[in-house]
Amino acid sequence: MFARSELLMLTASLAVLAGCATTDQGTRTVGERPQELNSTEASLWYRMDxxxxxxxxSGRVIDDPALTGYVDALVCRIAGEFCPDVRVYVVNNPGFNAMMAPNGMMVINSGLLLRxxxxxxxxxxxxxELVHYLENHALEQHAAARNANITAAVVGSVLSIGVAAATGGVPGQGYSGSGASIATALAYGGAYAYSRERESEADRMGLQLASAAGLDPKAGPKIWNDLLNELEASDDNRRAARANRGGMFRTHPVIQARIEALEEEAASMQGEPADSIAFRAAVAPFINDWLDAEIALRDYGSTLQLIERRIAAGGHEGxxxxAKARVLGMRDDEGDFDHALETYEAAAAYADMxxxxxxxxxxxNRRAGRPAEAAEAFTTYLQRxxxxxDALLVERYIQTLMGESE
Incomplete structure (x- = not known):
């Protein structure tokens, strides 16, 4: 019979198996594809194909030669000799994200380009993302998850007996489920801790790749700090909590910790800010549509923080x-109406409004009882x-407003 202390020690010892089983896939070579077609690696690879x-x-890929050409060139600049192995897709998705599959598919969300x-x-x-690819992290994580399944089964069998013995019960009569549940949590906890390690490695090595390509390493911690500020401004308090709460099942390092690690790494590297004229030109035609998708999420605090940051950074001011005015009008808190009106008028000073x-x-302006200003704005809309x-409706508005202003 197991004592409770012995049971806990056994549980911890067996759970370590999930993280200790060999999952190292080595570093990728140029042009590499799995040769054993019946292997687990090949199965995952071809599922990605x-x-x-x-x-x-799917209809979600943005098929614009200027944008995709710019992003492809930047990827190749960083990927070096692995450029021919990588295929890049920019997709319409408001989330701050990118991913790299083991078969060479890289997906970049419009939400990342917006931010x-x-x-x-x-x-x-x-x-x-290239580090995930070059270091075979997806294949290693797949192996870790497979090991977690095996370990969960072993630990679950032992715990179903151990829990029953420690509590005076009979194995298989109401206790095996408890043991299996604990085992699964511990086994997958080990696997996902392994993933956190790989995320930290991708941050560090990704910063090195970008710096070697002549990019400013300080951009790494900055983009994560900007995201943290956005999460903390969210109207949904659970978003920031989820982003910063540590725990057994976190697959990314806590954001503040990863910012600090990146700042320390960047301090030892050389680099100056790149000329981003080409970047801004490539994304310019899509910024308004990407903002529409962001605003549609109706997280006004987070979206306003994002927009205010982008206004302060300069570029695409109109x-x-x-967009800021539109969010204020939608939120409609006290003072938002007047603030929205002022912000629209400020935007009108820029040609890209x-x-x-x-x-x-x-x-x-119509709602504010300013018929002349309303008619002028409506007229500009129809000119553009x-x-x-809705041209007929707006023309009627203009006729009515001009009559009111006389």
Missing amino acids: EAEENLRS AESEDELGFVIGH VFLA PAQAYRDLGEL VPDAR
């Missing part, structure tokens, strides 16, 4: 100011979009 084919036909202020910041994330924003400005679907 199928996923890539599905992604191509990145510079080529340096985008380059760091690309470097991070687009970001108009979106056409739809003039319609919104006209509506706010003469074939607008």
